[in-house]
Amino acid sequence: MKNYFINSEIPSKEVDPGVTRKVLAHDKNLMVCELHFKKGAIGNLHQHPHEQCTYIISGKFEFNIGGVKKVLGPGDSTYKEPGVVHGAVCLEEGMLIDIFTPSREDFLK
Numbered sequence: 756m757k758n759y760f761i762n763s764e765i766p767s768k769e770v771d772p773g774v775t776r777k778v779l780a781h782d783k784n785l786m787v788c789e790l791h792f793k794k795g796a797i798g799n800l801h802q803h804p805h806e807q808c809t810y811i812i813s814g815k816f817e818f819n820i821g822g823v824k825k826v827l828g829p830g831d832s833t834y835k836e837p838g839v840v841h842g843a844v845c846l847e848e849g850m851l852i853d854i855f856t857p858s859r860e861d862f863l864k
Contacts, residue, residue, distance in 0.1 A: 756782065762789070773845070774798060778862050786858040792816070792845035800842035805855045807835040814849010818842075 760780045767775040773796030779787040792798070792814060800819065809818075810832045817826050818833055820841045827833070829849075835841045 767791070771799065772796060776862070781858050781863075784857050786855045786862070788853040788855070788859075788862065790851045790853060792843075792849055792851070794845055794848045796845045798843040798845075800840055802838055802840045803859070804837045805857060805859060806837055807833075807841075808854045809833045809835075810852045810854075812850040812852060814845060814851075815847040816849065816851070817844045817846055 762777065762779065765777045765779065767777050770776045770790075773793035775791045777789045779789055781787065790798075811827050811829055813829055815826060815828045817824055818841070820833060820835055821839045826846065828847075833841075
């Protein structure tokens with residue numbers, strides 16, 4: 756089991772145009788990810804069987820969760836239940852923290 760994840764040692768991966776992700780602390784049951792969005796970048800609508808919380812560190816984002824849109828900024832957070840269709844558009848460059856349970860095995864490939 757790994758207990759420490761040093762951000763400066765973790766590579767970023769471009770996952771969509773203008774969106775990069777770092778997989779931070781994780782095990783099979785829980786995963787924390789850091790995402791950076793450039794203004795105008797889109798987290799495309801998608802769904803997955805994981806529970807997900809998102810915490811907005813900086814920037815401004817229009818989230819769409821289950822067809823309901825809301826603009827959120829620093830200090831705000833979201834919850835997405837398993838299977839709900841969701842996505843986001845970055846209105847002002849920013850950073851998010853995503854937390855998943857269980858871990859997103861697909862992110863580790």
